[in-house]
Amino acid sequence: xxxxxxxxxxxxxxxxxxxxxxxxxxxxxxxxxxxxxxxxxxxxxxxxxxxxxxxxxxxxxxxxxxxxxxxxxxxxxxxxxxxxxxxxxxxxxxxxxxxxxxxxxxxxxxxxxxxxxxxxxxxxxxxxxxxxxxxxxxxxxxxxxxxxxxxxxxxxxxxxxxxxxxxxxxxxxxxxxxxxxxxxxxxxxxxxxxxxxxxxxxxx
Amino acid sequence: xxxxxxxxxxxxxxxxxxxxxxxxxxxxxxxxxxxxxxxxxxxxxxxxxxxxxxxxxxxxxxxxxxxxxxxxxxxxxxxxxxxxxxxxxxxxxxxxxxxxxxxxxxxxxxxxxxxxxxxxxxxxxxxxxxxxxxxxxxxxxxxxxxxxxxxxxxxxxxxxxxxxxxxxxxxxxxxxxxxxxxxxxxxxxxxxxxxxxxxxxxxxxxxxxxxxxxxxxxxxx
Numbered sequence: 001x002x003x004x005x006x007x008x009x010x011x012x013x014x015x016x017x018x019x020x021x022x023x024x025x026x027x028x029x030x031x032x033x034x035x036x037x038x039x040x041x042x043x044x045x046x047x048x049x050x051x052x053x054x055x056x057x058x059x060x061x062x063x064x065x066x067x068x069x070x071x072x073x074x075x076x077x078x079x080x081x082x083x084x085x086x087x088x089x090x091x092x093x094x095x096x097x098x099x100x101x102x103x104x105x106x107x108x109x110x111x112x113x114x115x116x117x118x119x120x121x122x123x124x125x126x127x128x129x130x131x132x133x134x135x136x137x138x139x140x141x142x143x144x145x146x147x148x149x150x151x152x153x154x155x156x157x158x159x160x161x162x163x164x165x166x167x168x169x170x171x172x173x174x175x176x177x178x179x180x181x182x183x184x185x186x187x188x189x190x191x192x193x194x195x196x197x198x199x200x201x202x203x204x
Numbered sequence: 205x206x207x208x209x210x211x212x213x214x215x216x217x218x219x220x221x222x223x224x225x226x227x228x229x230x231x232x233x234x235x236x237x238x239x240x241x242x243x244x245x246x247x248x249x250x251x252x253x254x255x256x257x258x259x260x261x262x263x264x265x266x267x268x269x270x271x272x273x274x275x276x277x278x279x280x281x282x283x284x285x286x287x288x289x290x291x292x293x294x295x296x297x298x299x300x301x302x303x304x305x306x307x308x309x310x311x312x313x314x315x316x317x318x319x320x321x322x323x324x325x326x327x328x329x330x331x332x333x334x335x336x337x338x339x340x341x342x343x344x345x346x347x348x349x350x351x352x353x354x355x356x357x358x359x360x361x362x363x364x365x366x367x368x369x370x371x372x373x374x375x376x377x378x379x380x381x382x383x384x385x386x387x388x389x390x391x392x393x394x395x396x397x398x399x400x401x402x403x404x405x406x407x408x409x410x411x412x413x414x415x416x417x418x419x420x421x422x423x424x425x
């Protein structure tokens with residue numbers, strides 16, 4: 001079980017441009033961190049660097065379990081979820097097919113996918129093709145895998161941008177539960193997160 | 205292994221669902237077999253000598269039809285992030301994608317190849333060799349095409365790039381396979397061509413995924 005993330009002296013470079021350098025950030029169990037900053041400041045890139053998809057120009061991202069440091073590859077493969085602003089859903093498949101695939105792929109079960117769909121108010125939408133869903137509904141399908149296959153660290157990129165007020169509140173409750181259970185949230189946001197959190201400004 | 209099967213099932217469903225799959229392959233062959241006599245003239249002996257070669261050509265081109273988007277779709281809609289962060293390494297993801305492409309398009313084409321060759325008047329003696337050749341060749345086409353598709357990730361006009369990357373890699377299996385069929389039809393020793401084809405396909409299946417995974421990592425970075 002992942003207990004903490006330690007980001008040390010991290011610098012990210014995209015092309016010729018240095019996004020930020022010397023970033024230190026620690027997240028431990030139960031913490032939520034909101035990343036803010038102007039468009040293009042590097043919030044998404046930071047999330048992708050934590051997920052291991054981007055190679056940092058300098059610095060390290062360390063993962064710690066109960067018994068000390070974890071190997072990054074192992075921690076990434078089974079302890080984190082990344083929900084980006086692309087939802088990663090295939091437009092021609094049904095919502096249920098996509099949710100079930102994402103759940104099984106990340107280590108959940110069919111029953112847990114059903115339960116997650118109910119929690120995110122997706123039951124009536126599951127038979128529809130993804131292209132028939134609105135942006136908010138698609139986002140909820142993408143978010144459902146967070147609940148369906150429990151993992152300690154949630155990396156969220158503008159998770160609530162397309163959600164309506166009611167579902168924002170609902171997802172806030174689910175995030176609070178995740179944190180109370182020892183989970184961690186690192187989210188790039190423009191609106192405040194609906195849970196108590198630390199705000200870190202990127203590229204300020 | 206469980207993750208691999210989950211992914212393979214999804215890839216098959218995607219290949220099947222998007223107007224691809226066996227029907228596309230069969231329609232493609234129907235076009236080739238119908239149009240070739242009209243384009244090349246009616247002389248039966250000429251058609252018969254062209255038949256095995258045409259079966260090969262159709263196989264290689266049909267593989268290119270649907271390969272261009274093999275990784276691009278997942279790259280554009282963000283699913284490649286999910287696949288990269290999953291329980292299976294990207295190499296296994298690449299194998300699953302190419303294998304699904306082969307099962308959905310390459311294998312049906314290989315099974316349809318004898319029908320197409322016979323319809324064009326090829327001697328029936330080559331059929332027992334045509335099927336294994338087409339199966340092995342199709343496997344090489346899928347894995348090499350996947351390599352092209354992964355290298356073209358994120359570029360505009362990816363289709364053109366895929367064709368340029370893949371063309372030289374498609375040459376050896378076409379030579380080996382068509383050579384073996386030709387030799388058999390002409391009563392010459394044909395095993396050499398078949399074994400070279402099998403060796404080439406094996407190498408493509410073994411080494412292709414490593415290159416594809418590296419190309420995907422590079423595209424995501």
